[in-house]
Amino acid sequence: MSTVTLQEKKSYRIMGISLPLFGLITVGVLTATYMEVLPKGMIGAFALMMVLGLILNEVGNHLPIVKDYLGGGSIVIIFGSAALVTYNVLPESAVEIMSNFMRGEGFLDFYIAALITGSILGMNRELLIKASVRYLPAILGGVAVALGLVGLVGAIIGYGAKEAILYIGVPIMGGGMGAGAxxxxxIFGSSLGVDSGEMLSVMVPAVALGNAVAIVVAGLLDRLGKTKPNLTGNGELMELENKKAEAKEEVEEKEEKTAINFPMMGRGLLLAVSFFTLGSIIGKFLPQVHSYAWMIISVAVVKALNILPREYETGAFQWFQFVMTNLTGVLLIGIGVAFTNLQQVIDAFTIQYVLLVAVTIIGCVIGSGIIGKFVGFYPIESSITAGLCMANMGGTGDVAVLSASDRMKLMPFAQISSRIGGAFMLILASTLLRFFI
Incomplete structure (x- = not known):
């Protein structure tokens, strides 16, 4: 007779773990949570936040409408965990452990350091440089029109131009949750002297609603392309004459397929925290720009000048992939628990708010489409990649937008929008705050 162990049983899995084993882990963690013996510090925080993140992610990724238009698991994790705190489902001791892990122990900065360093160093260097010549102007056009339009409408309807730009336009164009909001x-909290959690409670609904609107608009742009064929390349970004002049590899991101190397990942970890520290040093002398922005600038300069050997860049990219794959759920739980005031989020959803979100999306489509046409792109493809892929929720938003518009082959450009465009928005936000405060 053969026996079937938990490890051998082939069935539905969560994070690669069979349901029986995951169930045992969940029971153990929740028992410790409600007995209030959950270990303090990162051990208890990781245990509870990983379990909750995995469960809520599964729920979000299987809910109709939510999974297709509202960000799926990411949104459910944030709002679900916020609800657990708001309605006192979790013991106060557990909330304190998770909140301290995010704020006091610096997990948030740890995640951001890995994300920014790895995503930029992991890009193809030639693509990064060439994109700045032609693709980045299209991104800038979308951002400029989006922020200008939302500011104008905000002033007209009485919401306030400054408030509309800073709290709705910038977060939507910021590249998602982890790398954006x-x-x-x-940045806003430290510059304005307010709690960052309060800022995030205002930004989260803008990002979520902006993502939903971006997906819907992507489908409408696809239909427009069928009606007006002269506006689209049917999945090709560059107009025909430019395609002939440019080599195909210039528009394709070629990331090396390197086997996972644990010492190399360790070097990536060291690089991530070192660049974060460098940003803090520069920020001490030049406080007008936030230290996050200086970190981004430092990484981008090092990448563009090809200063680091490729193996170090690969290490940073592998570390970023590990953190993003395994710890994004933890981050989102932390956002919900420590930074999201559910009542403020509910209060934010007004007719004015929804209108301003829609105006931001329309602005980025118009701006990136027009500038894209000037630099030799098809307007619809430019609007989708340089516009909507800036306004969605990062990686998952890119997939949703490109799927809705039936243009998945444009994923390399969508990734530039999410990575470099999102990083640019952090720098822009630091600059805008200097004029608004």
Missing amino acids: VPLAQ
């Missing part, structure tokens, strides 16, 4: 809230 979260560091933006930190």
Whole structure:
């Protein structure tokens, strides 16, 4: 007779773990939580936040409408965990452990350091440089029109131009949650002298609603392309004459397929925290720009000048992939628990708010489409990649937008928008705050 162990049983899995084993882990962690014997510090925080993140992620990724238009698991993790705190489902001791892990123990900064350093160093260097010549102007056009339009409408309807730009336009164009809203809230909080959690409670609904609107608009742009064929390349970004002049590899991101190397990942970890520290040093002398922005600038300069050997860049990229794959759920739980005031989020959803979100999306489509046409792109493809892929929720938003528009082959450009465009928004936010405060 053969026996079937938990490890051998082939069934539905969560994070690669069979349901029986995951169930045992969950029971153990929740028992410790409600007995209030959950270990303090990172051990208890990781245990509870990983379990909750995995469960809520599964729920979000299987809910109709939510999974297709509202960000799926990411949104459910944030709002679900916020609800657990708001309605006192979790013991206060557990909330304190998770909140301290995010704020006092610096997990938020740890995640952001890995994300920014690895995503930039992991890009193809030639693509990064060439994109800045032609693709980045299209991104800038979308951002400029989006922020200008939302500011104008905000002033007209009485919401306030400054408030509309800073709290709605910038977060939507910021590249999602982990790389956008979260560091933006930190930048705004430190610059304005307010709690970053309060800032995030205002930004989260803008990002979520902006993501939903971006997906819907992507489908509408696909239909427009079928009606007006002269506006689209049917999945090709560059117009025909430019395609002939440019080599195909210039528009394709070629990331080396390197086997996972644990010592190399360790070097990536060291690089991530070192660049974060460098940003803090520069920020001490030049406080007008946030230290996050200086970190981004430092990494981008090192990448563009090809200063680091490729193995170090690969290490940073592998470390970033590990953190993003395994710890994003933890981060989102932390956002919900420590930074999201559910009542403020509910209060934010007004007719004015929804209108301003829609105006931001329309602005980025118009701006990136027009500038894209000037630099030799098809307007619809430029609007989708340089516009909507700036306004969605990062990686998952890119997939949703490109799927809705039936243009998945444009993923390399969508990734530039999410990585470099999102980093640019952090720098822009630091600059805008100097004029608004």
